[in-house]
Amino acid sequence: KAVVHFTNVNYGGEGKPPQLGTVSPAMVTACRMDFRREADGEWRIARFSGQPLFVGDDPVTKRMLLKKS
Numbered sequence: 001k002a003v004v005h006f007t008n009v010n011y012g013g014e015g016k017p018p019q020l021g022t023v024s025p026a027m028v029t030a031c032r033m034d035f036r037r038e039a040d041g042e043w044r045i046a047r048f049s050g051q052p053l054f055v056g057d058d059p060v061t062k063r064m065l066l067k068k069s
Contacts, residue, residue, distance in 0.1 A: 001035065002035040002043070003034050004032070005032050006031050006033075007030055008031050009028050010025060010026050010028075010061070011025055011026055012027075012061055025054065026055075026056045026058040026060075027055050027056065027061055028053045029050040029051065029053060030051050032047070032049050032050070033045055033048050034046045034047035
């Protein structure tokens, strides 16, 4: 088994990508991935989860990524 913790920083903006000149992140997320080694010797993702640490003022991010289930 293996566990990887990382921070994912997303930047966003309106218009056709790529967006250049963004100055602040749209969202910062603390992520965790758990891996397990299968009988065939291959590593597979057993869990992939994230917890938002910061959400910026971008309305698309707020609407699409934080909508209630």
